Amino acid sequence: MVGSDGEGIGIKWQKFLKESERTCPKFELGLTFEDKGEFSEAITNYAIKEGKEMKYHKNDKVRCVVKCKHESCPWQVTLRFNKDDKCWRVSVVKDKHDGCVRTQNNSMVNSSIVAKRWKQQIRGNLEWKTNSFLEKVLTDGHYILSKKQAWRALVKAKGEIKHEAEDYFNKIWNYVLEIKRTNPNCTCEVKVSDLKENRKERFLRMYICWEATREGFKHCRKIIDLDGCHLKCKTGGQLLTAVGIDANESLFPIAYAVVEGENKDSWTWFLQFLKKDLKLGPLVQSEYTLMSDKQKGSHTSL
Ligand SMILES: [Zn+2]
Structure with missing residues (x-):
């Protein structure tokens, strides 16, 4: 078995922990849950996924027996409390439905x-x-x-x-510190908005150019493609990217930034860091080909 929590005498029990298992659980003998709440959530997710309804036949301090609501169906999972390990473990699995039908009107949905x-x-x-x-x-x-x-x-x-x-x-400053600790030569810049909400700082932009991509770009063709795309999230914003082309004609990411929107100001902010990272001084700029869709400031000159 995998996902061991290492307890027992040489026995390794499988722990219920994967995110995918949570929405689409599969019950097996020995599967271990932290508590009954976790198991109950797994049962509900299973019921929704399979279109079945389940019934708790026993639910006390030491065991929890769940059966298919359809009386003649043999499907059952029993969970038992293990005193030694102080956890809940599947002790019986009859993982086959028979005689019940899939329902769209599931009473277990909440x-x-x-x-x-x-x-x-x-x-x-x-x-x-x-x-x-x-x-x-x-x-x-x-x-x-x-x-x-x-x-x-x-x-x-x-x-x-x-x-x-x-x-x-709230975690962004720790994130920046961690990036700088683990990638000391990476460029990671954050800008907060001048407008404060209830005296609190507001995020405006973040620029990242990893050392590995900056160094790798030295071996790419001297082409830089600038692009921006919308971010699908509540706070909105856009992702600005600088991408190169390597010797295999494949795209090579150089740097990216999350900004409040695509405009001249945000592109200028992005390009000033990019210019510095790639050492694009006036003497070498003519050696590079710059591509952009000329949208809202991406043609801002280097
Ligand atoms: Zn059934």
């Missing part, structure tokens, strides 16, 4: 679990309204939500996404 399952897609589609989300869940997830559940799930997921963005910004 807004919290839907918010968790769909957070990643919602992150990239923040414009989704209740009705479009309902349709998406039905066509891709094959289950029906009530309008209220869909609305709640969207509110929960969007709220979490907003808080995550704030958390990420």
